[in-house]
Amino acid sequence: MSINDIIDIKQKNVKDIIRCVRFNDGLTKKQIAEKTGLSFSTVSNICNELKEKGVITDKNDGNYSVGRTPKVINLAYNKFFVLCLDLQLEGIIKMALLDLRNNIIFQYENDNVDFADVYELVNFAYSGFQTYIKSHDISEDHIVGVGVAISGVFDRKEGKIGSCMVPILEGQPLKKIISDVFHLPVYVDNESNLSVLAAQLYKAKDDYKDNVIYLYIGEGVGVGVISDGTLIRGENGYGTEIGHIPIGNMNYQCRTCHSYGCVETDLSIYGFVKKYTGRFMGRKEGVVKEWNNFICDVLDNKPEAMNVIQENGIILGQLVSILVNLFDPALIYMGGVIAPIYDKLYPFIIDEVKKRLLIPNDREIMIECDENSDYTIFKGSVERLLNMWDPLFAIT
Ligand SMILES: [Zn+2]
Known part of the structure; x- marks a missing residue:
């Protein structure tokens, strides 16, 4: 075994131990060994080194009143x-x-x-x-x-x-x-x-963790896909870059690839605002202000705003149905700027998805809104x- 292999194994063991104690205070070295599958001596040696570096602390377990008291390990997470x-x-x-x-x-x-x-x-x-x-x-x-x-x-x-x-x-x-x-x-x-990585770890229940999709709507449309437990990246990193599939309005030119009909052009804030105000505007022309006006009108159910919701809800549903048919996810999260209007979009989205669903109808497609995508x-x-x-x- 080469020295590099030994270093790799040690680094992996360190990561396993840190992952084990990251959200769990008060484990003993014996318990960490059981949870990680590492030997007690490996855990003990690494914990001693981590303690020297200030990454963990150990202290006597207060549960033992007599005899030799095992120390409990806490990560210095803060x-x-x-x-x-x-x-x-x-x-x-x-x-x-x-x-x-x-x-x-x-x-x-x-x-x-x-x-x-x-x-x-x-x-x-x-x-x-x-x-x-x-x-x-x-x-x-x-x-x-x-x-x-x-x-x-x-x-x-x-x-x-x-x-x-x-x-x-x-x-x-x-x-x-x-x-x-x-x-x-x-x-x-x-x-x-x-986002999809955080959603997989912190939001999805265990049964759903291996097949999660995160659809992000903001300046553009982004998709993160974890399929069978693996983040899909493709050869160069462009895998799942789905914003340029041509299911949008064919009169709209995409500002990234300059083609017409890119779904991103419809579903980004620029697309929503174009449909609501009749013109494309950038940040300098006040797209954010118009976006906020649009949200207020949606929440007031104003017809001109609700027409945009219907049109873009259907396109969003078509996009989701493509993702569902490609990846058969257990769970889809939607995040970004659409959180405040998600409830209004949802009926149109789910209607489109159900029309094109090939998996049996008794299995629900779970779509959820991520209310705090910045934190995700x-x-x-x-x-x-x-x-x-x-x-x-x-x-x-
Ligand atoms: Zn494009």
């Missing part, structure tokens, strides 16, 4: 943090720092900034990060890494961003740029891939960074 950057919106950085139990330490969103280029954006994020960790008295050494959500694709072969809704990120080696500025491990992924994205980022974390090299 000493280590993941920085999450959500860069889906042009000109806006949503930033949050989460501890290892997904508690939000701080959350921040800037007012719209006209960033000249990706470097200006990343440096702006870094200076905000510095200010916030200082004000919370957190050392940079305790940051596990940076998880970045984008509305686009992280091209696995090129290491660059593709098909991105934010022009200054298109074609950029974003992961490298952020690593160079933050000097931390970085993970970049599409918002839907991060953050939690997905934490998972990815924890998976990369090598705490035996962490500085305390």
